[in-house]
Amino acid sequence: MHETIIVGGGLAGSLTAIYLARRGYDVRVLEKRSDPLRSPSPAHERTSSRAIGVSMNVRGMKAVLRAGIPAQELARCGEPITGMAFCVGGKYKIRKLTPLEDLSPLSLNRLAFQQLLNQHAALLGVKFHFDCKCINVDLEKKSVLVQEGDGGFRHHRGDLIIGADGAHSAVRQSMQSGLRRFEFKQTFFRHGYKTLVLPNAAELGYRKDFLYFFGMDSKGLFAGRAATIPDGSISFAICLPYQGALSLATQDGATLRAFFNHYFGGLPPGRRQEMLDQFVTQPSNDLVNVRASTFHHRGNALLLGDAAHATAPFLGQGMNMALEDASVFATLLDQHAHDLDTVLPEFTRQRKVQADAMQDMSIANYEVLSHPSVIFFLRAQYARYMHKKFPSLYPPDMAEKLYFDSVPYDELRRLQRKQNVWYRLGRMN
Ligand SMILES: Cc1cc2nc3c(=O)[nH]c(=O)nc-3n(C[C@H](O)[C@H](O)[C@H](O)COP(=O)(O)OP(=O)(O)OC[C@H]3O[C@@H](n4cnc5c(N)ncnc54)[C@H](O)[C@@H]3O)c2cc1C
Numbered sequence: 001m002h003e004t005i006i007v008g009g010g011l012a013g014s015l016t017a018i019y020l021a022r023r024g025y026d027v028r029v030l031e032k033r034s035d036p037l038r039s040p041s042p043a044h045e046r047t048s049s050r051a052i053g054v055s056m057n058v059r060g061m062k063a064v065l066r067a068g069i070p071a072q073e074l075a076r077c078g079e080p081i082t083g084m085a086f087c088v089g090g091k092y093k094i095r096k097l098t099p100l101e102d103l104s105p106l107s108l109n110r111l112a113f114q115q116l117l118n119q120h121a122a123l124l125g126v127k128f129h130f131d132c133k134c135i136n137v138d139l140e141k142k143s144v145l146v147q148e149g150d151g152g153f154r155h156h157r158g159d160l161i162i163g164a165d166g167a168h169s170a171v172r173q174s175m176q177s178g179l180r181r182f183e184f185k186q187t188f189f190r191h192g193y194k195t196l197v198l199p200n201a202a203e204l205g206y207r208k209d210f211l212y213f214f215g216m217d218s219k220g221l222f223a224g225r226a227a228t229i230p231d232g233s234i235s236f237a238i239c240l241p242y243q244g245a246l247s248l249a250t251q252d253g254a255t256l257r258a259f260f261n262h263y264f265g266g267l268p269p270g271r272r273q274e275m276l277d278q279f280v281t282q283p284s285n286d287l288v289n290v291r292a293s294t295f296h297h298r299g300n301a302l303l304l305g306d307a308a309h310a311t312a313p314f315l316g317q318g319m320n321m322a323l324e325d326a327s328v329f330a331t332l333l334d335q336h337a338h339d340l341d342t343v344l345p346e347f348t349r350q351r352k353v354q355a356d357a358m359q360d361m362s363i364a365n366y367e368v369l370s371h372p373s374v375i376f377f378l379r380a381q382y383a384r385y386m387h388k389k390f391p392s393l394y395p396p397d398m399a400e401k402l403y404f405d406s407v408p409y410d411e412l413r414r415l416q417r418k419q420n421v422w423y424r425l426g427r428m429n
Helices: 011-022 042-047 058-066 071-075 110-123 170-178 253-263 269-281 318-335 340-369 374-389 398-404 409-428
Strands: 003-007 026-030 054-056 078-080 083-088 091-096 106-108 127-129 132-138 143-148 153-157 160-163 184-188 191-198 210-214 223-228 234-241 288-292 301-303
Touching: 003 011, 003 153, 011 026, 011 110, 011 318, 054 058, 054 318, 058 071, 058 318, 071 110, 106 110, 110 127, 132 170, 160 170, 170 288, 170 301, 191 269, 253 269, 288 340, 301 340, 318 340, 340 409, 398 409
Parallel strands: 003 026, 003 160, 026 127, 083 210, 160 301
Antiparallel strands: 054 106, 078 106, 083 091, 132 143, 143 153, 184 288, 191 234, 210 223, 223 234
Protein backbone atom coordinates (compact mmCIF):
# COMPACT_ATOMS: atom_id res chain seq x y z
CA MET A 1 0.00 0.00 0.00
CA HIS A 2 0.98 3.63 -0.51
CA GLU A 3 3.56 5.13 1.79
CA THR A 4 1.99 8.37 2.95
CA ILE A 5 3.53 11.41 4.56
CA ILE A 6 1.13 13.69 6.40
CA VAL A 7 2.54 17.13 7.15
CA GLY A 8 0.76 18.46 10.25
CA GLY A 9 -0.46 16.25 13.07
CA GLY A 10 -3.36 18.47 14.15
CA LEU A 11 -6.97 17.32 14.12
CA ALA A 12 -7.34 16.78 10.35
CA GLY A 13 -3.88 15.20 9.97
CA SER A 14 -4.33 12.75 12.82
CA LEU A 15 -7.84 11.68 11.77
CA THR A 16 -6.64 11.18 8.18
CA ALA A 17 -3.76 9.08 9.53
CA ILE A 18 -6.28 6.83 11.31
CA TYR A 19 -8.40 6.39 8.17
CA LEU A 20 -5.33 5.52 6.09
CA ALA A 21 -3.74 3.21 8.66
CA ARG A 22 -7.02 1.26 8.84
CA ARG A 23 -6.72 0.75 5.07
CA GLY A 24 -3.24 -0.68 5.41
CA TYR A 25 -1.27 2.45 4.46
CA ASP A 26 2.15 3.04 5.92
CA VAL A 27 1.65 6.49 7.50
CA ARG A 28 4.20 8.96 8.83
CA VAL A 29 3.03 12.21 10.46
CA LEU A 30 5.46 15.14 10.62
CA GLU A 31 4.40 17.64 13.28
CA LYS A 32 6.24 20.80 14.26
CA ARG A 33 4.88 20.88 17.80
CA SER A 34 5.75 18.54 20.65
CA ASP A 35 3.90 15.31 21.46
CA PRO A 36 0.45 16.15 22.94
CA LEU A 37 0.54 12.87 24.85
CA ARG A 38 3.59 14.21 26.69
CA SER A 39 1.80 17.46 27.16
CA PRO A 40 3.50 20.72 28.15
CA SER A 41 2.63 22.19 31.51
CA PRO A 42 -1.15 22.48 32.00
CA ALA A 43 -0.70 26.18 32.84
CA HIS A 44 0.82 26.85 29.40
CA GLU A 45 -1.71 24.69 27.60
CA ARG A 46 -4.70 26.32 29.29
CA THR A 47 -4.00 29.71 27.77
CA SER A 48 -2.48 28.65 24.45
CA SER A 49 -4.59 28.91 21.30
CA ARG A 50 -4.96 25.13 21.50
CA ALA A 51 -6.94 25.51 24.74
CA ILE A 52 -9.89 27.05 22.97
CA GLY A 53 -13.01 25.00 23.33
CA VAL A 54 -14.25 24.13 19.86
CA SER A 55 -17.74 23.00 19.06
CA MET A 56 -18.05 19.71 17.24
CA ASN A 57 -21.29 19.30 15.37
CA VAL A 58 -22.95 16.24 13.90
CA ARG A 59 -20.87 16.54 10.71
CA GLY A 60 -17.59 16.32 12.63
CA MET A 61 -18.86 13.59 14.93
CA LYS A 62 -19.90 11.37 12.06
CA ALA A 63 -16.44 11.72 10.53
CA VAL A 64 -14.81 10.66 13.80
CA LEU A 65 -17.16 7.73 14.41
CA ARG A 66 -16.70 6.47 10.83
CA ALA A 67 -12.97 6.22 11.54
CA GLY A 68 -13.78 3.61 14.19
CA ILE A 69 -13.41 5.77 17.30
CA PRO A 70 -15.99 4.69 19.88
CA ALA A 71 -18.73 7.22 20.68
CA GLN A 72 -18.15 6.91 24.45
CA GLU A 73 -14.49 7.86 24.05
CA LEU A 74 -15.39 10.88 21.95
CA ALA A 75 -18.10 11.92 24.42
CA ARG A 76 -15.47 12.00 27.20
CA CYS A 77 -13.66 14.83 25.33
CA GLY A 78 -16.54 17.30 25.70
CA GLU A 79 -19.96 18.31 26.89
CA PRO A 80 -23.23 18.15 24.90
CA ILE A 81 -24.41 21.56 23.63
CA THR A 82 -28.07 22.51 24.08
CA GLY A 83 -28.07 26.21 23.35
CA MET A 84 -26.38 29.47 22.47
CA ALA A 85 -26.31 32.55 24.69
CA PHE A 86 -25.82 35.98 23.07
CA CYS A 87 -24.79 38.73 25.48
CA VAL A 88 -26.42 42.04 24.50
CA GLY A 89 -26.39 45.06 26.80
CA GLY A 90 -25.18 42.88 29.67
CA LYS A 91 -28.15 40.47 29.34
CA TYR A 92 -28.22 37.08 27.71
CA LYS A 93 -30.57 36.18 24.89
CA ILE A 94 -30.85 32.42 24.82
CA ARG A 95 -31.38 30.35 21.74
CA LYS A 96 -32.17 26.74 22.56
CA LEU A 97 -31.22 24.15 19.97
CA THR A 98 -33.45 21.18 19.21
CA PRO A 99 -31.65 18.06 17.95
CA LEU A 100 -32.65 16.87 14.47
CA GLU A 101 -30.56 13.70 14.41
CA ASP A 102 -29.62 11.28 17.20
CA LEU A 103 -26.24 12.86 17.94
CA SER A 104 -25.81 15.88 20.21
CA PRO A 105 -23.02 18.30 19.29
CA LEU A 106 -20.17 18.69 21.75
CA SER A 107 -18.35 21.58 23.33
CA LEU A 108 -14.96 19.96 22.97
CA ASN A 109 -11.68 20.12 24.81
CA ARG A 110 -9.35 20.38 21.85
CA LEU A 111 -6.33 18.95 23.65
CA ALA A 112 -8.27 15.95 24.98
CA PHE A 113 -9.61 15.25 21.48
CA GLN A 114 -6.15 15.58 19.93
CA GLN A 115 -4.82 13.12 22.51
CA LEU A 116 -7.63 10.68 21.72
CA LEU A 117 -6.83 10.81 17.99
CA ASN A 118 -3.11 10.34 18.60
CA GLN A 119 -3.68 7.36 20.87
CA HIS A 120 -5.81 5.62 18.23
CA ALA A 121 -3.39 6.48 15.45
CA ALA A 122 -0.43 5.13 17.44
CA LEU A 123 -2.32 1.87 18.17
CA LEU A 124 -2.79 1.45 14.40
CA GLY A 125 0.94 1.82 13.77
CA VAL A 126 1.06 5.47 12.58
CA LYS A 127 4.57 6.84 13.11
CA PHE A 128 4.63 10.37 14.56
CA HIS A 129 7.69 12.61 14.24
CA PHE A 130 7.28 15.54 16.63
CA ASP A 131 9.33 18.76 16.76
CA CYS A 132 9.70 18.24 13.05
CA LYS A 133 8.96 21.30 10.92
CA CYS A 134 8.30 21.05 7.20
CA ILE A 135 10.47 23.59 5.35
CA ASN A 136 9.77 22.69 1.75
CA VAL A 137 8.10 20.06 -0.43
CA ASP A 138 9.31 18.77 -3.79
CA LEU A 139 5.96 17.95 -5.36
CA GLU A 140 7.42 15.97 -8.27
CA LYS A 141 9.81 13.85 -6.20
CA LYS A 142 7.20 13.59 -3.41
CA SER A 143 9.81 14.54 -0.88
CA VAL A 144 9.48 16.69 2.25
CA LEU A 145 12.38 18.62 3.75
CA VAL A 146 12.07 19.02 7.52
CA GLN A 147 14.03 20.63 10.29
CA GLU A 148 14.14 18.47 13.40
CA GLY A 149 14.24 19.47 17.06
CA ASP A 150 18.07 19.34 17.18
CA GLY A 151 18.30 21.79 14.25
CA GLY A 152 19.30 19.13 11.72
CA PHE A 153 17.64 18.73 8.30
CA ARG A 154 16.21 15.56 6.80
CA HIS A 155 14.24 14.41 3.77
CA HIS A 156 11.15 12.17 4.01
CA ARG A 157 9.95 10.50 0.79
CA GLY A 158 6.61 8.84 0.13
CA ASP A 159 4.07 7.92 -2.57
CA LEU A 160 1.64 10.60 -1.39
CA ILE A 161 2.15 13.87 0.50
CA ILE A 162 -0.81 15.23 2.46
CA GLY A 163 -0.71 18.84 3.65
CA ALA A 164 -2.77 19.04 6.84
CA ASP A 165 -0.56 21.76 8.24
CA GLY A 166 -3.13 24.43 8.91
CA ALA A 167 -3.86 27.95 7.67
CA HIS A 168 -0.21 28.83 6.95
CA SER A 169 0.52 25.50 5.27
CA ALA A 170 4.07 24.89 4.02
CA VAL A 171 2.76 22.26 1.59
CA ARG A 172 0.38 24.81 0.08
CA GLN A 173 3.23 27.32 -0.19
CA SER A 174 5.19 24.77 -2.21
CA MET A 175 2.17 24.43 -4.49
CA GLN A 176 1.95 28.21 -4.81
CA SER A 177 5.57 28.52 -5.86
CA GLY A 178 5.84 25.27 -7.84
CA LEU A 179 2.59 24.88 -9.80
CA ARG A 180 1.45 26.71 -12.89
CA ARG A 181 -1.92 28.47 -12.63
CA PHE A 182 -2.29 27.75 -8.91
CA GLU A 183 -4.56 30.56 -7.69
CA PHE A 184 -4.52 31.51 -4.08
CA LYS A 185 -6.16 34.22 -2.02
CA GLN A 186 -5.43 35.01 1.59
CA THR A 187 -7.43 37.69 3.38
CA PHE A 188 -7.22 38.72 6.99
CA PHE A 189 -10.31 39.68 8.95
CA ARG A 190 -10.53 43.09 10.63
CA HIS A 191 -10.08 41.25 13.91
CA GLY A 192 -7.45 38.97 15.42
CA TYR A 193 -7.96 37.28 18.78
CA LYS A 194 -6.50 36.47 22.19
CA THR A 195 -7.40 33.50 24.34
CA LEU A 196 -8.31 34.13 27.98
CA VAL A 197 -9.25 31.39 30.43
CA LEU A 198 -11.11 31.70 33.74
CA PRO A 199 -11.38 28.77 36.15
CA ASN A 200 -14.64 27.63 37.82
CA ALA A 201 -17.04 28.62 35.06
CA ALA A 202 -20.07 27.25 36.92
CA GLU A 203 -19.42 29.57 39.88
CA LEU A 204 -19.47 32.47 37.42
CA GLY A 205 -22.85 31.38 36.07
CA TYR A 206 -21.63 29.94 32.77
CA ARG A 207 -23.37 26.76 31.68
CA LYS A 208 -21.30 23.96 30.26
CA ASP A 209 -23.98 23.09 27.69
CA PHE A 210 -24.05 26.60 26.14
CA LEU A 211 -21.89 28.44 23.64
CA TYR A 212 -21.52 32.13 24.49
CA PHE A 213 -21.25 35.07 22.09
CA PHE A 214 -20.34 38.65 23.00
CA GLY A 215 -20.04 42.01 21.29
CA MET A 216 -23.16 42.13 19.12
CA ASP A 217 -23.83 45.53 20.73
CA SER A 218 -20.31 46.86 20.01
CA LYS A 219 -20.95 48.38 16.55
CA GLY A 220 -18.51 45.99 14.96
CA LEU A 221 -15.61 46.72 17.31
CA PHE A 222 -15.56 43.53 19.31
CA ALA A 223 -16.69 39.96 18.75
CA GLY A 224 -16.16 37.27 21.32
CA ARG A 225 -17.11 33.69 21.91
CA ALA A 226 -16.65 31.38 24.84
CA ALA A 227 -17.27 27.80 25.85
CA THR A 228 -16.47 25.81 28.95
CA ILE A 229 -13.80 23.13 28.79
CA PRO A 230 -14.05 19.89 30.75
CA ASP A 231 -11.66 20.94 33.53
CA GLY A 232 -14.46 23.35 34.55
CA SER A 233 -12.79 26.48 33.11
CA ILE A 234 -14.26 28.74 30.47
CA SER A 235 -12.15 29.78 27.51
CA PHE A 236 -12.85 33.10 25.74
CA ALA A 237 -11.72 34.10 22.27
CA ILE A 238 -11.59 37.91 22.46
CA CYS A 239 -11.61 39.26 18.90
CA LEU A 240 -10.61 42.90 18.40
CA PRO A 241 -9.02 44.96 15.62
CA TYR A 242 -5.22 44.78 15.38
CA GLN A 243 -4.69 48.52 15.87
CA GLY A 244 -6.62 51.44 17.35
CA ALA A 245 -7.62 52.99 20.66
CA LEU A 246 -9.16 49.69 21.74
CA SER A 247 -7.41 46.87 19.97
CA LEU A 248 -5.27 43.78 20.47
CA ALA A 249 -2.30 46.12 20.85
CA THR A 250 -3.89 48.04 23.76
CA GLN A 251 -1.89 47.88 26.99
CA ASP A 252 -3.41 50.88 28.71
CA GLY A 253 -5.02 49.74 31.97
CA ALA A 254 -7.83 52.32 32.03
CA THR A 255 -8.99 51.53 28.47
CA LEU A 256 -8.93 47.81 29.10
CA ARG A 257 -10.69 48.16 32.44
CA ALA A 258 -13.49 50.12 30.75
CA PHE A 259 -13.73 47.41 28.07
CA PHE A 260 -13.96 44.47 30.51
CA ASN A 261 -16.33 46.40 32.79
CA HIS A 262 -18.61 47.12 29.86
CA TYR A 263 -18.78 43.68 28.23
CA PHE A 264 -18.15 41.45 31.26
CA GLY A 265 -19.73 43.64 33.93
CA GLY A 266 -21.63 40.64 35.34
CA LEU A 267 -18.37 39.05 36.53
CA PRO A 268 -16.88 39.81 39.96
CA PRO A 269 -14.22 42.60 39.80
CA GLY A 270 -11.38 40.15 40.64
CA ARG A 271 -12.26 37.97 37.66
CA ARG A 272 -12.38 40.98 35.32
CA GLN A 273 -8.93 41.94 36.57
CA GLU A 274 -7.75 38.36 35.84
CA MET A 275 -9.01 38.75 32.26
CA LEU A 276 -7.27 42.10 31.93
CA ASP A 277 -3.97 40.68 33.23
CA GLN A 278 -4.14 37.78 30.77
CA PHE A 279 -5.05 40.13 27.93
CA VAL A 280 -1.90 42.18 28.54
CA THR A 281 0.42 39.17 28.62
CA GLN A 282 -1.14 36.83 26.04
CA PRO A 283 0.02 36.92 22.42
CA SER A 284 -2.53 37.72 19.74
CA ASN A 285 -3.43 35.39 16.89
CA ASP A 286 -4.62 36.17 13.36
CA LEU A 287 -7.93 35.24 11.76
CA VAL A 288 -7.40 34.42 8.13
CA ASN A 289 -9.50 33.25 5.21
CA VAL A 290 -7.64 31.09 2.69
CA ARG A 291 -8.92 30.09 -0.72
CA ALA A 292 -6.94 27.89 -3.08
CA SER A 293 -8.02 27.05 -6.63
CA THR A 294 -7.16 23.38 -6.24
CA PHE A 295 -6.56 21.03 -3.33
CA HIS A 296 -4.26 18.60 -5.14
CA HIS A 297 -1.31 18.18 -7.45
CA ARG A 298 -1.73 15.18 -9.79
CA GLY A 299 -1.71 11.95 -7.75
CA ASN A 300 1.19 13.32 -5.69
CA ALA A 301 -0.08 15.80 -3.10
CA LEU A 302 -3.31 16.76 -1.37
CA LEU A 303 -4.36 19.62 0.91
CA LEU A 304 -7.07 19.20 3.51
CA GLY A 305 -8.49 20.99 6.53
CA ASP A 306 -7.35 24.56 7.18
CA ALA A 307 -4.44 24.12 4.77
CA ALA A 308 -7.06 24.03 2.00
CA HIS A 309 -9.79 26.31 3.37
CA ALA A 310 -9.11 28.13 6.65
CA THR A 311 -11.71 30.70 7.71
CA ALA A 312 -13.03 32.73 10.66
CA PRO A 313 -14.41 30.68 13.55
CA PHE A 314 -17.77 32.43 13.81
CA LEU A 315 -19.79 29.67 12.21
CA GLY A 316 -17.90 26.96 14.12
CA GLN A 317 -17.26 24.86 11.00
CA GLY A 318 -13.48 24.86 10.36
CA MET A 319 -12.67 21.77 12.38
CA ASN A 320 -15.89 20.04 11.40
CA MET A 321 -15.19 20.47 7.73
CA ALA A 322 -11.55 19.44 8.25
CA LEU A 323 -12.68 16.18 9.87
CA GLU A 324 -15.23 15.63 7.12
CA ASP A 325 -12.43 16.10 4.55
CA ALA A 326 -10.63 13.10 6.05
CA SER A 327 -13.75 10.98 5.85
CA VAL A 328 -14.56 12.01 2.27
CA PHE A 329 -10.98 11.28 1.20
CA ALA A 330 -11.19 7.76 2.68
CA THR A 331 -14.52 7.13 0.96
CA LEU A 332 -13.06 8.21 -2.38
CA LEU A 333 -10.09 5.87 -1.91
CA ASP A 334 -12.51 2.98 -1.35
CA GLN A 335 -14.68 3.94 -4.31
CA HIS A 336 -11.77 4.28 -6.74
CA ALA A 337 -9.65 1.30 -5.70
CA HIS A 338 -6.98 3.60 -4.19
CA ASP A 339 -6.08 5.04 -7.58
CA LEU A 340 -4.57 8.36 -6.47
CA ASP A 341 -4.60 9.86 -9.98
CA THR A 342 -8.40 9.58 -9.90
CA VAL A 343 -9.06 10.18 -6.20
CA LEU A 344 -7.16 13.45 -5.75
CA PRO A 345 -8.82 15.41 -8.59
CA GLU A 346 -12.17 14.04 -7.48
CA PHE A 347 -11.46 15.27 -3.96
CA THR A 348 -10.88 18.80 -5.28
CA ARG A 349 -14.00 18.59 -7.44
CA GLN A 350 -16.23 17.57 -4.54
CA ARG A 351 -14.69 19.60 -1.72
CA LYS A 352 -13.87 22.92 -3.39
CA VAL A 353 -17.55 23.75 -3.87
CA GLN A 354 -18.27 22.80 -0.25
CA ALA A 355 -15.33 24.81 1.07
CA ASP A 356 -16.40 27.91 -0.86
CA ALA A 357 -19.95 27.62 0.48
CA MET A 358 -18.76 27.09 4.05
CA GLN A 359 -16.43 30.10 3.83
CA ASP A 360 -19.14 32.34 2.33
CA MET A 361 -21.47 31.46 5.20
CA SER A 362 -18.72 31.93 7.82
CA ILE A 363 -17.84 35.39 6.49
CA ALA A 364 -21.52 36.39 6.42
CA ASN A 365 -21.94 35.18 10.01
CA TYR A 366 -18.82 37.03 11.11
CA GLU A 367 -20.37 40.25 9.79
CA VAL A 368 -23.63 39.53 11.62
CA LEU A 369 -21.95 38.67 14.91
CA SER A 370 -19.61 41.63 14.88
CA HIS A 371 -22.33 44.20 14.18
CA PRO A 372 -25.29 45.37 16.24
CA SER A 373 -28.38 43.50 15.22
CA VAL A 374 -31.48 43.07 17.29
CA ILE A 375 -33.01 42.01 13.97
CA PHE A 376 -30.81 38.89 14.09
CA PHE A 377 -32.90 37.53 16.97
CA LEU A 378 -36.21 38.51 15.36
CA ARG A 379 -35.17 36.83 12.13
CA ALA A 380 -34.28 33.60 13.92
CA GLN A 381 -37.67 33.58 15.68
CA TYR A 382 -39.45 34.40 12.45
CA ALA A 383 -37.62 31.58 10.62
CA ARG A 384 -38.62 29.04 13.26
CA TYR A 385 -42.23 30.18 13.25
CA MET A 386 -42.49 30.12 9.47
CA HIS A 387 -40.85 26.73 9.16
CA LYS A 388 -43.23 25.27 11.73
CA LYS A 389 -46.23 26.73 9.88
CA PHE A 390 -45.09 25.93 6.33
CA PRO A 391 -42.49 23.15 6.63
CA SER A 392 -42.43 22.29 2.93
CA LEU A 393 -42.20 25.92 1.83
CA TYR A 394 -40.06 27.72 4.36
CA PRO A 395 -36.50 26.45 5.08
CA PRO A 396 -35.61 25.41 8.66
CA ASP A 397 -33.53 27.42 11.12
CA MET A 398 -29.93 27.49 9.84
CA ALA A 399 -28.28 27.20 13.27
CA GLU A 400 -30.07 23.92 13.89
CA LYS A 401 -29.21 22.62 10.45
CA LEU A 402 -25.57 23.49 11.01
CA TYR A 403 -25.26 21.94 14.42
CA PHE A 404 -27.51 18.92 14.13
CA ASP A 405 -27.28 17.92 10.50
CA SER A 406 -24.59 17.09 7.99
CA VAL A 407 -26.21 18.22 4.76
CA PRO A 408 -23.68 19.59 2.23
CA TYR A 409 -22.64 23.20 2.78
CA ASP A 410 -23.66 24.29 -0.71
CA GLU A 411 -27.19 23.05 0.03
CA LEU A 412 -27.20 25.01 3.30
CA ARG A 413 -26.06 28.11 1.45
CA ARG A 414 -28.95 27.67 -0.99
CA LEU A 415 -31.37 27.42 1.95
CA GLN A 416 -29.87 30.52 3.49
CA ARG A 417 -30.31 32.48 0.25
CA LYS A 418 -33.90 31.29 0.03
CA GLN A 419 -34.52 32.49 3.57
CA ASN A 420 -32.99 35.85 2.74
CA VAL A 421 -35.36 36.26 -0.22
CA TRP A 422 -38.34 35.41 2.01
CA TYR A 423 -37.10 37.84 4.58
CA ARG A 424 -36.69 40.66 2.05
CA LEU A 425 -40.14 39.95 0.61
CA GLY A 426 -41.58 40.08 4.14
CA ARG A 427 -39.99 43.49 4.72
CA MET A 428 -41.34 44.87 1.47
CA ASN A 429 -44.90 43.89 2.31
C1 LIG B 1 -10.70 31.06 18.06
C2 LIG B 1 -11.08 29.87 17.22
C3 LIG B 1 -12.22 29.13 17.52
C4 LIG B 1 -12.60 28.06 16.70
N1 LIG B 1 -13.73 27.37 16.99
C5 LIG B 1 -14.14 26.38 16.17
C6 LIG B 1 -15.34 25.64 16.45
O1 LIG B 1 -16.02 25.89 17.43
N2 LIG B 1 -15.70 24.65 15.60
C7 LIG B 1 -14.97 24.34 14.48
O2 LIG B 1 -15.36 23.44 13.73
N3 LIG B 1 -13.83 25.01 14.20
C8 LIG B 1 -13.39 26.00 15.01
N4 LIG B 1 -12.24 26.68 14.74
C9 LIG B 1 -11.46 26.30 13.54
C10 LIG B 1 -10.59 25.10 13.84
O3 LIG B 1 -9.74 25.40 14.92
C11 LIG B 1 -9.75 24.74 12.61
O4 LIG B 1 -10.56 24.75 11.47
C12 LIG B 1 -9.14 23.35 12.79
O5 LIG B 1 -8.22 23.39 13.84
C13 LIG B 1 -8.47 22.90 11.51
O6 LIG B 1 -7.79 21.70 11.74
P1 LIG B 1 -6.49 21.35 10.90
O7 LIG B 1 -6.02 20.05 11.45
O8 LIG B 1 -6.79 21.47 9.46
O9 LIG B 1 -5.44 22.51 11.23
P2 LIG B 1 -4.72 22.82 12.60
O10 LIG B 1 -5.59 22.51 13.74
O11 LIG B 1 -4.19 24.20 12.45
O12 LIG B 1 -3.49 21.81 12.62
C14 LIG B 1 -2.38 21.98 11.79
C15 LIG B 1 -1.21 21.25 12.42
O13 LIG B 1 -0.08 21.38 11.54
C16 LIG B 1 1.06 21.71 12.29
N5 LIG B 1 1.97 22.44 11.39
C17 LIG B 1 1.80 23.69 10.90
N6 LIG B 1 2.83 24.01 10.08
C18 LIG B 1 3.66 22.95 10.08
C19 LIG B 1 4.91 22.68 9.43
N7 LIG B 1 5.51 23.59 8.63
N8 LIG B 1 5.49 21.48 9.64
C20 LIG B 1 4.90 20.54 10.45
N9 LIG B 1 3.74 20.76 11.09
C21 LIG B 1 3.11 21.94 10.90
C22 LIG B 1 0.53 22.55 13.44
O14 LIG B 1 1.42 22.55 14.53
C23 LIG B 1 -0.78 21.84 13.75
O15 LIG B 1 -0.63 20.82 14.70
C24 LIG B 1 -11.82 27.72 15.56
C25 LIG B 1 -10.65 28.44 15.27
C26 LIG B 1 -10.28 29.52 16.09
C27 LIG B 1 -9.05 30.29 15.74
